[in-house]
Amino acid sequence: MDPSIIVIGAGAAGLMAAGRAAETGSAHGVRVLVLEKMPEAGKKILVSGQGRCNVTNAAPLETFLMYFGRNGRFLRNAFHRFFRDELLALLERYGVATQVERGGRIFPASGQAADVRDALLRYASEHGASIRYQARIQGIETDAGAGRPRRVVGLRLADGGFVPTQAVILATGGASWPATGSTGDGYLMAQALGHTIVPLRPALAPLTVEERARAKALQGVSLRNVHCTLWAAKPGKEARPLQVPYPLPETGELLFTHFGVSGPLILSSALAAVDALRSGKTVTLSIDLKPGMTAEQVRARLQREFEQYPHRQLPTLLRGWVPGSLADVLAEMSFITGDRKVHTIRAEERETLATLLKDFRWHITGSLPLAASMVTAGGVSLKEVDPITFESRIVGGLYLAGEILDLAADTGGFNLQAAFSSGYLAGQAASEAVRAEG
Ligand SMILES: Cc1cc2nc3c(=O)[nH]c(=O)nc-3n(C[C@H](O)[C@H](O)[C@H](O)COP(=O)(O)OP(=O)(O)OC[C@H]3O[C@@H](n4cnc5c(N)ncnc54)[C@H](O)[C@@H]3O)c2cc1C
Incomplete structure (x- = not known):
């Protein structure tokens, strides 16, 4: 059976999106597939926080948003629905206790980033999402409906294969630390569909x-x-x-x-x-x-x-x-x-x-160049994305989550929280939309 929702990228945003889409959709026949080009999931999670993964921060909401600069307000709605407490409760449910450290930084108490990655993998698989590795996506295909909004119809794999689907969650990350798999592919896919890419710049770089x-x-x-x-x-x-x-x-x-x-x-x-x-x-x-x-x-x-x-x-x-x-x-x-x-x-x-x-x-x-920066600033213009569902305003059935969006914050756990929150809400919205289509 064809997947109803395909998540591109098994990073922080993609794994969270897959988990939430499956959690809310599996019982209603929604099938979730994650396609990841690397041989394993969450390579960037593993290197984050010097291998300890600073998952979020204890700062109050308004202060938290300030760390994203002007674009932070885009996240306000998402954070009202899925923020730090919800994230920490979810991690706790999958066995990851956390602790607050200097500057409000929150880490897994085990000090192991792998625990965070594995908890997200369990969240997704327990609810029936499947993951395929070494599957590199080339592009997203849409119907060219004359006079009506374009919709996602499937994906083109790098080997030429086509996978039909009703919804796509694009969570390919930024263009920093390419050895982790984030090589900027998603920007090209989004641009090919008509999205504006705000110029990419290195953030958190020497x-x-x-x-x-x-x-x-x-x-x-x-x-x-x-x-x-x-x-x-x-x-x-x-x-x-x-x-x-x-x-x-x-x-x-x-x-x-x-x-x-x-x-x-x-x-x-x-x-x-x-x-x-x-x-x-x-x-x-x-x-x-x-x-x-x-x-x-x-x-x-x-x-x-x-x-x-x-x-x-x-x-x-x-x-x-x-x-x-x-x-x-x-x-x-x-x-x-x-x-x-x-x-x-x-x-x-x-x-x-x-x-x-x-x-x-x-x-x-x-x-230093983008590849050596910790975070990529710039990305898919926030004007073209719904801040509640994270659905594209240009292509129906396309959702965008994580660092691919024009969001970049200081160090301290802010960037990962943005990836988790946007992934969670995109997953939920995609699942609800697929169910509504019947
Ligand atoms: C060294 C370092 C340390 C960091 N530490 C922290 C920290 O402690 N706290 C914090 O908040 N932030 C930290 N960050 C930033 C944070 O890790 C990222 O902002 C966050 O991981 C972004 O999540 P994402 O899911 O959007 O993208 P990613 O985690 O980059 O995931 C994207 C995934 O998509 C896959 N992919 C890409 N293209 C394709 C394709 N064509 N087909 C299929 N799959 C594809 C990639 O292989 C990758 O697995 C750190 C970043 C770095 C580089």
């Missing part, structure tokens, strides 16, 4: 800098408790702090790489930086290496130490302030080279140093 040689010299240096500010400037205009739609911690960790900068503060600001650069602005990063001290306090302490240890070489003295290789770089940037002892350093040179400690500047050139 940033690249103009000062490559300096970054290389600092590669591997990790700074804890620094304050970072990204500044954006239109040509000829004054720079302003870059707007990130959610609050960032005052201080955090920053990591230098051979191409630039990474770490939680950078990842969280990356999309805003990428978008500013795309709109023709210049973006600079200012690192405050001593956020616990005012500029005046830094100056005073430097002067005190210079007087106390006049025969010390500068990099040696600076090692009391910052890690070794950074001390060398700061000395060089203050044009204090060689083995100069502290007492030979002029007041202006000391002033340059004090400024650098509070405002260590970098010019941002871009980010």
Whole structure:
């Protein structure tokens, strides 16, 4: 018998969609099939949260939505119907207890992402959904009904085969971390059906800098408790702090790489930086290496130490302030080279140093590519998707769920919750529609 509903992609959204479609439809003759191109399900779930899978976040609804920026409001309705409590209860039902950690992040108590993936697989299979692996979908076929809305009639497999069906849930994910199976195929399928794809951009990605040689010299240096500010400037205009739609911690960790900068503060600001650069602005990063001290306090302490240890070489003295290789770089940037002892350093040179400690500047050139970003921003335009059923407004019987949609949030469990909620509601709506068709 032909499947009534086909879910494309066995990721977070697809497995949830299959489970819910089968749960609400199996008893009424709705047959659900998941087609997954990889040899196993949920490869991205397995790598998420560094293998621990940060499934959602304890933040209240309004705060939660803020983490998606302007597009967050699209999720309001979905979250009213299937949110954190419903997700955690479902996971609990399939044996996954969870715990809240720093920043409200919620993880399986076992610390194993595989438990989340396996719970979703059981949810789907227990209700009668079946999964076929290594089945890559090429495209979605519709009837070209003259004068009436187009409807899904089936799927074209990569091997040329055709599978008829009444409804399709497109849950192929984004275009990040392609080794997990998310290679962006769904964008092409949706576009071929007439959907608008909002330009794809890397979100949660490390940033690249103009000062490559300096970054290389600092590669591997990790700074804890620094304050970072990204500044954006239109040509000829004054720079302003870059707007990130959610609050960032005052201080955090920053990591230098051979191409630039990474770490939680950078990842969280990356999309805003990428978008500013795309709109023709210049973006600079200012690192405050001593956020616990005012500029005046830094100056005073430097002067005190210079007087106390006049025969010390500068990099040696600076090692009391910052890690070794950074001390060398700061000395060089203050044009204090060689083995100069502290007492030979002029007041202006000391002033340059004090400024650098509070405002260590970098010019941002871009980010690592989509494939290396954790999340793909952009995707199927939300204007073309019903926020209650997740059905396409362009093709009847086509539902879209998960990262394929133009949604991207900060780290913290927000992205997975969006995938689970949209999958759940798309599954339910597809099942109800198929049953209504009889
Ligand atoms: C390293 C990393 C860590 C992350 N950690 C977290 C975290 O802890 N918390 C959080 O909230 N978010 C996290 N994210 C983001 C989150 O994992 C994703 O947003 C989420 O998994 C998206 O779910 P999805 O179902 O839409 O897509 P995916 O999980 O990407 O699933 C899509 C599925 O579709 C399949 N597919 C694609 N094309 C085809 C085709 N043509 N035919 C058949 N099948 C196809 C793929 O193989 C894949 O299995 C992380 C992302 C990365 C990369």
